Amino acid sequence: MSKTFPVKASLVIAVVLTTILIVGSAVLSRMVFQADQPSAVLALSNNGQSVGINQLFNVDVKLSLLSDASVNGAQFQVNFDSQKLTFVSQTNSPAWRGKIVSQSDGKVGIIVLPEAQLSVSLGGNIEKVLSTLAFRSKDSSLSNVSIDPKSILSATISGQPTNVLASVQDLSVKVTDEISLLDSVPKAEDSSVQFEEVAPQYLSQRIISVDEFLSYDSALIFVRLQQPAKIRVRYGESASLLNTVEGVGFETESVIRILGMKESAKYQYQITASDQAISSSVSSTVRSFELPKRSAAQLVERVSQKTFPLKTSTTSNIFTIFYDKDDAVIANLLPSIKSSATENIIDMSEIGGIYQVSVSPRFDSKKVVVNKLILGGDELASSNFLYDPKAEDNNQIKTKFPSILSGERTTNVIVILVVSMLLVGLIFRKVLHLK
Amino acid sequence: MRHSFRLPITVGIIIILAIVVFVALNKDKNPSEDGTLLLTNIPELACPTNVRVVAQSVTNDPKVTVLFDRSVAIIDCRKIALSSLLTPSQLPVKLFVKLPNSLAQKILVDSLLTNYTLLIRTGDLNDDNLINNIDEELILSKIVNPSSLPEKNFDLNSDQITNVLDVSTVRLNSGVGVAHPSAIDGKWESSDE
Numbered sequence: 231m232s233k234t235f236p237v238k239a240s241l242v243i244a245v246v247l248t249t250i251l252i253v254g255s256a257v258l259s260r261m262v263f264q265a266d267q268p269s270a271v272l273a274l275s276n277n278g279q280s281v282g283i284n285q286l287f288n289v290d291v292k293l294s295l296l297s298d299a300s301v302n303g304a305q306f307q308v309n310f311d312s313q314k315l316t317f318v319s320q321t322n323s324p325a326w327r328g329k330i331v332s333q334s335d336g337k338v339g340i341i342v343l344p345e346a347q348l349s350v351s352l353g354g355n356i357e358k359v360l361s362t363l364a365f366r367s368k369d370s371s372l373s374n375v376s377i378d379p380k381s382i383l384s385a386t387i388s389g390q391p392t393n394v395l396a397s398v399q400d401l402s403v404k405v406t407d408e409i410s411l412l413d414s415v416p417k418a419e420d421s422s423v424q425f426e427e428v429a430p431q432y433l434s435q436r437i438i439s440v441d442e443f444l445s446y447d448s449a450l451i452f453v454r455l456q457q458p459a460k461i462r463v464r465y466g467e468s469a470s471l472l473n474t475v476e477g478v479g480f481e482t483e484s485v486i487r488i489l490g491m492k493e494s495a496k497y498q499y500q501i502t503a504s505d506q507a508i509s510s511s512v513s514s515t516v517r518s519f520e521l522p523k524r525s526a527a528q529l530v531e532r533v534s535q536k537t538f539p540l541k542t543s544t545t546s547n548i549f550t551i552f553y554d555k556d557d558a559v560i561a562n563l564l565p566s567i568k569s570s571a572t573e574n575i576i577d578m579s580e581i582g583g584i585y586q587v588s589v590s591p592r593f594d595s596k597k598v599v600v601n602k603l604i605l606g607g608d609e610l611a612s613s614n615f616l617y618d619p620k621a622e623d624n625n626q627i628k629t630k631f632p633s634i635l636s637g638e639r640t641t642n643v644i645v646i647l648v649v650s651m652l653l654v655g656l657i658f659r660k661v662l663h664l665k
Numbered sequence: 666m667r668h669s670f671r672l673p674i675t676v677g678i679i680i681i682l683a684i685v686v687f688v689a690l691n692k693d694k695n696p697s698e699d700g701t702l703l704l705t706n707i708p709e710l711a712c713p714t715n716v717r718v719v720a721q722s723v724t725n726d727p728k729v730t731v732l733f734d735r736s737v738a739i740i741d742c743r744k745i746a747l748s749s750l751l752t753p754s755q756l757p758v759k760l761f762v763k764l765p766n767s768l769a770q771k772i773l774v775d776s777l778l779t780n781y782t783l784l785i786r787t788g789d790l791n792d793d794n795l796i797n798n799i800d801e802e803l804i805l806s807k808i809v810n811p812s813s814l815p816e817k818n819f820d821l822n823s824d825q826i827t828n829v830l831d832v833s834t835v836r837l838n839s840g841v842g843v844a845h846p847s848a849i850d851g852k853w854e855s856s857d858e
Binding site: 246 | 683
């Protein structure tokens with residue numbers, strides 16, 4: 231035994247090690263190592279200054295990067311109370327080129343791009359002023375200046391521009407008549423001014439986007455959040471927002487349907503996202519829309535489509551509204567969708583002029599699903615969404631550290647690996663007790 | 666005698682098991698299908714269905730021979746099947762590939778069984794085979810005045826909205842595309858098909 235055992239044992243150990251190396255290399259080749267996605271905060275700051283009546287003052291739009299990123303642009307909309315403040319001008323920060331892209335009552339939209347380079351590489355935990363906005367105060371009161379949550383901070387990830395904005399921070403401007411009327415605009419880059427930042431109450435949550443899809447007596451409100459939360463929409467024809475509709479679950483992507491509204495009426499609404507304990511919540515600014523008219527004709531002039539969500543691991547919904555030449559909504563049509571996910575023609579259902587269908591692909595791998603809208607045998611439009619069976623479930627709360635293993639196949643691999651190792655262990659034990 | 670066979674059998678089982686696991690894990694990494702031309706760097710949500718391809722034979726003949734110039738279907742939004750495009754007798758061949766709103770690119774293909782990768786640069790909004798500040802200004806004009814330039818799709822990343830991400834796409838992909846191999850001025854006019 232003393233002569234044969236070491237030979238056999240060393241042979242078995244060599245085989246076991248070889249097996250581990252082969253299987254291990256195969257498993258490693260299946261692992262997906264995910265780099266941390268950079269995230270950023272856009273914040274407004276007026277350097278902590280109180281403002282006198284009829285005084286010009288600056289509001290800086292500051293970028294806070296939480297990790298390294300290659301930033302190649304930003305697009306943001308700043309909302310303010312036009313009864314209390316007047317927007318005066320926008321000033322570029324050094325090395326950045328800004329352009330006002332929209333300006334209406336209480337809103338100013340700005341695009342900021344790096345001046346010379348394609349992108350600017352910025353380190354984490356830094357603050358950078360992207361643009362400076364000058365306002366003039368009108369009345370003594372407290373006034374909010376906010377950044378629209380739909381704003382975008384573009385950074386390069388895997389060669390593609392990606393929105394990495396994680397949250398926005400608003401600003402309360404106190405306008406008081408006790409301050410001397412110094413009609414001067416402080417310099418944006420004045421390093422002697424100490425910033426007095428207020429810590430955000432709910433940094434991890436953010437309303438990423440809010441969109442509306444309007445018919446003559448109903449509306450769909452599309453909301454995307456940073457974290458799963460319950461959505462509540464308060465709405466009404468007056469600013470008191472007396473009506474409320476709530477979402478059903480805690481989700482990152484929600485569609486809220488509001489029914490029973492009046493044709494051609496103007497409505498205001500506000501989105502509130504609450505966590506499970508209802509202990510903290512984030513609200514959007516008060517937004518507004520005007521419902522279209524209902525068409526008396528059936529002649530389609532144009533089509534509006536909305537696919538939600540654009541990336542899914544399960545089901546995506548396609549919503550469609552048909553308009554006549556006067557932009558009135560046409561009801562009682564019989565449209566259908568020919569989807570590359572099924573190759574069958576699926577009839578759409580209608581609720582108050584909004585036609586919808588759900589598409590649930592069953593592919594094994596990531597694919598763009600193309601959906602063609604068909605009405606009366608004619609293809610009127612097409613839309614697409616990305617089906618990714620390995621995509622993170624939108625309604626699951628994210629773990630702090632994402633697993634380095636991803637996908638169903640990897641789970642199978644681990645099971646095979648464990649079973650194989652157990653089998654090898656049993657055989658190994660048997661061999662050692664051979665003599 | 667019985668014991669003397671047990672060890673080799675055990676070792677054999679372990680090796681077979683390891684090979685089976687290895688093959689199972691790597692099954693789809695070595696597809697035996699025909700070669701493809703994979704178009705990369707296309708925005709994630711974009712799904713182009715056709716691409717213009719010009720094939721030019723590679724010979725010592727000073728006369729440049731263009732084999733074809735036609736629109737080719739894209740499989741799964743990203744792939745071109747080489748076997749449906751070329752025959753073995755045409756190889757080696759230079760393929761000039763131009764997607765709408767993208768720069769023309771060139772690649773040498775010498776086998777129908779190999780997978781090739783071509784990096785696509787999207788952002789040529791005025792179809793001059795250049796991505797430069799003119800394209801950037803066009804897209805900014807579209808954002809400032811959405812009702813302007815309605816005949817062109819400026820939503821380069823197919824997220825259903827034209828915004829700074831599309832401007833960034835133009836900026837990141839700025840450059841010059843390859844000239845058309847048979848056009849005198851090298852311009853990519855409409856297909857000769």
